[in-house]
Amino acid sequence: MSTTDWLIVETFDNWKVDKRNQFSYFGISERHFHLNEHIKAGDSLFTYVTRKSAFSDIREVTKDGLRPLPMGGDYKKSLPYCIDTKPVLVLLPHKWVSIYELIGKLKFIGGQANWMLLFRSTPKRLEKADAMLLRNALSAKLAL
Numbered sequence: 001m002s003t004t005d006w007l008i009v010e011t012f013d014n015w016k017v018d019k020r021n022q023f024s025y026f027g028i029s030e031r032h033f034h035l036n037e038h039i040k041a042g043d044s045l046f047t048y049v050t051r052k053s054a055f056s057d058i059r060e061v062t063k064d065g066l067r068p069l070p071m072g073g074d075y076k077k078s079l080p081y082c083i084d085t086k087p088v089l090v091l092l093p094h095k096w097v098s099i100y101e102l103i104g105k106l107k108f109i110g111g112q113a114n115w116m117l118l119f120r121s122t123p124k125r126l127e128k129a130d131a132m133l134l135r136n137a138l139s140a141k142l143a144l
Helices: 012-020 030-037 115-119 128-142
Strands: 005-010 025-028 044-049 054-061 081-090 124-126
Touching (some): 005 012, 012 025, 012 044, 025 030, 030 081, 044 128, 054 128, 081 128, 124 128
Parallel strands (some): 005 044
Antiparallel strands (some): 005 124, 025 081
C-alpha cells in the first residue's frame, strides 16, 4: 500500500488546540472537502505553523477520508470536518524547524520569490524527497 505525504498549515492557536486534543484530529474547512477521497490511513501530515514560520510535527492519518467535526471542534473558527490522526513526532516550540533552514532545499518551493503563497493552498501533496527532508530535519531536533 502506497502512502501519501501531505503538507498541512495551521495557526499557533490551532496547533495548541490540537496539542490539547493529543493531535487526535486536524480540522479541515469546507473548501477542502474534496480531499475526502484522497486522504488515507497511513498517510503522513507535516505541520507548518504560520507566523512562526516553522515545521512543528508529523502526524499519521488513522482513518480514510474526512469525518464531520462535531460543533466545529475547539478551534476559534469552527471547522466542519477533520482528519483523524495520531502524533508521530512532535517537537516543543523552541525546537521547531524554521522554514529558513530548508527554503533552498524543499522542491515544492523551487526558488520561488513569493514562496509564502505556497502555504496558502494546503493540504497539499509533498514529493517523497521533500517529506524525507522534513522527516530528517524534525528528527534531528529530537536529539538536541
